[in-house]
Amino acid sequence: MTIFPRNKHLKVCMYSSSLLGIWPFIFEENPTLRQLYQLYSNFMLVYYTFFIGTAYMKLAELLRADEIRMDDISANLCITLIYTITIIRQIMLRGKGVLKMIRYIIDTENKIYAAKDEKVIEAYDRCADLTIKLSKIYLAILFVITMSYFIHPLLEGGYFLQKGNETMLIRALPLSSWFPFDEQKYYWWAYAWHVVDACIGASFVTYTDILMFSMIVYPTGQLKILDYILRNFQFYEANVADGRGDDRASYLAFRECISKHRDIIAYVDDFNGSMQNLMIFDFLQSSLQIASILTQVFGNEITLVLLSFVGTFFVGMILRLILYYYFANEVLILSVGLAGAIWDSGWCVQTPRVKYMMVVFMQRAQKSLKLFIGPFGVMSLQAFLSVSFAEPSIRVIRFNFRLRS
Template structure:
């Protein structure tokens, strides 16, 4: 599908009169599928990705298998929050998929002008793809081939995005456990059945180990996905802008507005989930230092107080998901995508006039 979309993009640029509407339709599909393919290639080819995924699954299973009900309850609450947001994203994609499939079949053909002042009727198709035959002459076959491509592309996009969102959100659940153990350190250290000093020492070492595991996970994830995140950041604003510019210079109908709105909301929710959870991880990693301050740190043994001070110093360096070497994934970066989207929309609107 991606290859045929790229071929169709090439044919658009070869035309004497470049249509902004057709270009926007093609770029909207090409960009989102291109970044999905890039992520899939990284997932398939990088052994380190499979390693951190397996480690995350094992860590989550250990949380649910442990006898500490409080820890399980914290992680379950976090998982439910992620699941709710994922379900919202799935709902938006489902509505978009139905619109992509149904609207072309129920809309009336559009009359366009061809050479020698002749006109012909053109029926809409779900996707702007290239086929080695006359698509209007063989409309039924083309329509069902487009539906097949919609199913394949939609499945890949959905699975890839869900995996990425969950993997970005995963450290948040681990950090919430660390935060709770720090705030309730006096209770947490009682699980170690030794004398008072040894309990505090072992308890804080366990907290440090879990925190280090999160740091290592994020560093490995950045090594694998930082470049893809940069490409996604650069293309997201153009892709979302192209969604809106599809209605430029064309007859605006209820179906067109509905499709554009659904596409826009789906892509915005997609980008928002990435940057929202990445921002939450950064924010919570900084809050861990305050969590130590709220516990009875002054009553702990001297060596534990020293470790707490070192822990606070480490927390001053936030944990970030990187966008290449360009920046970090945060809500500020998400707002930058929205601002760039507006700029591209105004540019394409000016070109189309």
């Protein structure tokens, strides 16, 4: 019985995300196991949504408190924001557009290996190996961040809160959520519950990020393969000629290049259609989340424990954004570079019909492929470094200082 479809590019996210019921293509040959897996998937999603609800209940409680503690509010927002956007992404990842993209990745890999073109397979494997390597690095970093959330409250001394004539020691917990009991009185029960919730929440965030990251990286590999084929067009033309024995070889070979280019364009269009509106919230959430973690440093006593905790979280958030926006920027650059590949293809010896097709191809390549942040911008390194990214963080930090003063 086949549990997973064969696919190297999606290998890490396929195996890891299946642990939480996130992976959509599993047990396709066994309807019974498939149905049980779907029930498990729905249960995990409902529980995850329930936990996010308790985090917002805790946030409301913190905002209504007599003494507003920005540290506690920032700590809540750090996790609540990313968990919220993750649950939205999970719902959208179950849409038909995303399932179509994943199926396209699986089917295209099968075609590449079936063609037995060593150079093309080598180019594909390089992209897949890079995806696997970066996914494992991201998994390791998120594991360290999660462990820091478990250890951090144990190293903190807590703070004292005056309630009437009684002074209470408030000990920190790994997360910030509402409990149906007194979490200070039953601290270790609350701590254990948070450990479970943190493991589930961190897994949802990590596996969802890896799946989206894999989908963003994928077109870069396909563009590199198409670039290689175009630059070595005469070789592929000769292969078609050997099989047919007529002068239509160049026409047929270039028509295949056009077909592959259209497939890549359709993939990017599907990604934008399914994800571009979500990327708006992801963009804003990332900015506010970085601001929230930074506010835990300003106005507090700087200790090694605090710096280690905040630094680890901050590095993880920046790495996540770099992975998204760097490879989205690569899609933009590689798609425009196809016009240069045509120039190196030996176009001057082609028939007038093929030359005309090449000119049309070059004109289309001038319009770069872009992954959009909704209708407002393009995912690129410029967007990553833009003032739009920094401004919300600065505003939140300034607001925090005003409250402290």
